[in-house]
Amino acid sequence: MKAVATKANPTSIDEEPSLYARHKKIYPRIAFGFFSRLKALSGVILLGMYYLFPWFQWDNRQAVLFDLPGRQFHVFGLTFWPQDFIYLAFLLIIAGMSLFFFTTLAGRLWCGFACPQTIWTDSFLWLERLAEGNRSQQIKLDQAPFTLRKFRIKTTKHLLWLTFALWTGFTFVGYFTPIRELGQSVISLSLGGWETFWLLFYSFATYGNAGWLREQICTYMCPYARFQSAMFDKETLIIAYDENRGEPRGARKRKIDPKAQGLGDCINCTMCVQVCPVGIDIRNGLQYQCISCSACIDACDEIMDKMNYPRGLVRYTTENSLKGIPTQVLRPRIFVYGGILLALFIGLIYAISNRVLIQVDVIRDRNSLFRETATGLIENVYTLNMMNMDNKPHRYEIIVSGIAGLQLAKYQPVVINAGTVEDISVSLLANRANLIKPSMEVTFQLVATDDPQLTVTEPARFLGPVTH
Incomplete structure (x- = not known):
């Protein structure tokens, strides 16, 4: 017999629970404060690097080009x-070690x-606010019936999103195809197949991830x-909420002493929740969804200032400090990670x-x-595959060693242009009397004049008859 849902048991045993909660759109409020300015500065710098680097020129070529x-x-x-x-x-x-270092630290x-x-x-949130207004205006617009005005605003928002996403995809391809040539190809509608694919793929990935999925990616x-x-x-x-200081939470007038009413410093304004881009309540403790954007710190500090309470109800702290x-933030684990990271970084710089x-x-x-040969010398023939990895041409001479009296024949100094590979054939001549083994090591040395x-x-082997 099938179980029937009742008041006491609203879910029947035949119903399967959902693995994921139904998605609810988050309307994050703008936070103002030190961390918000720091985050905005970080975004401007990183996006500026991404969008501008392909346009820089270096030695008559694109500065960053793969x-x-x-x-x-x-x-x-x-x-x-x-x-x-x-x-x-x-x-x-280094990237992996940096992740360990900074995550362990903060x-x-x-x-x-x-x-x-x-x-x-x-x-994308900034573009959304530009088209739809602030948080309350966005909520009101989404709850309103469909009208011509709503259609116009929503269309404007998605056109802004698509334009920004297409420019992002264009810039991405510009790291692999010279971006000025790419721009001319776009204007003349002569893009290649792979360029078109990656431009559209990266554009729609940006549009979908940043415009629609947002916090679900995280x-x-x-x-x-x-x-x-x-x-x-x-x-x-x-980032944590100081429960000992904030509880019990509750609304109150600004000039009333909260202790007289048995209240903590949290006025339950929910501003920390409204500014959160992933929609969590930091007052419920540390949660895996938290991306440490610090918006809740700025929002709470602003409320504390208005209430004339000390800042730091929500702050950067440690679990031990809350208890x-x-x-001890600078602990051995930090020094170990930091030392390894520094050594790797110095090693990379030295190697490059x-x-x-x-x-x-x-x-x-x-x-x-x-x-x-006719003169009685033993000859071995070699092909030298030489690559000039410098950004300018060089003229190279070849010096050989390893056997007494070793001679280099059929060779002229060669000029190798920047970024090219040259194959040349050379012959080594040795006196039979100097060959003490059937296979002897010789060394080729290339020197830029x-x-x-x-x-x-580069070592090689010289073969010949044994005379001893």
Whole structure:
């Protein structure tokens, strides 16, 4: 027999509970204060870097350009090649260690102040306010019946969103295709297939993630929200509500002493909830949805100022501090993470600044092991695959060593243009009397004549008959 829903049991046993709560649109109020200004500054800087870097020029080329067909990655004055993949690995390790360091120190700083999802969502919220008005006006508009005015406002908002998203997608593709050429292709409607795909894909991803999904990305899709607790401890700085000071909460007049009425400092204005971009109530304790944007701190401090109460009812603090236990923010764990991060960063800078901008691969001719010339010398033939990874051409000389009296024949100094690869064939000649083994190691050394510090060596094997 099927269970029937009653007053005592409103959910029958045949009903399956929903895994996700029904989404309710969040209308975050604008917060004003120190952290809000800091977050806005962070957004302006990061978005400015993203949108402006492709337009900068450096040595008659785009300053930041990832030229995949040419296998060159230009970052201002530096040019990287696929052979420099190790530096990308370094960067990823540094990024991961930075996440550990800053999360252990002060929680989800990355999420609140630098995450692309947060930065672009704030931009879309700003455009939404520009079209629909403030929080109360947006709520009133959404609750109003559909009219021509509502249609006009909503259309304006989505046109602003789509324009901004398309410019974002255009800029993204501009990091891989010279952005000025890309702009001309867009104007002349001559975009290639892949360029069109990535422009539209990144545009609609931005439009969907920042315009529609917003906080759902942080709550349901971002894995960081789930494993952040593994990096927290009782000394981690978190945004928290001081329950001992704020409770019991309740409304009151400004000039009345709350203690006389048995109240705490929280006036239950819900401003901390109204400014939260993920819609949580910080007074319920630390929650995984919190992205540490600090909007609730600014909102609460503003109310405390109006009530002539001390600031800090909602603040950056630690779990131990809330319990009255002495706090030690700079603890061994922080120094360990910081030391590793600093060492990795210094190592990366050192490696990049000392990297060799010439590469050579020596390939021995396998068609014949060796041959004897008319003068009685033993000859080995090699192909030198030389790559100039510098941003200017160089003239290279080749110096060989490893066997007494070793000579270099069939060779002229070669000029290799910037970012090009040259293959040249050279011959080594050795006296039979100097060959003490059938296979001996020789060394090729390339030296730039205009910059002797630009040099590289590569070993090879010289084969010949044994005479001893």
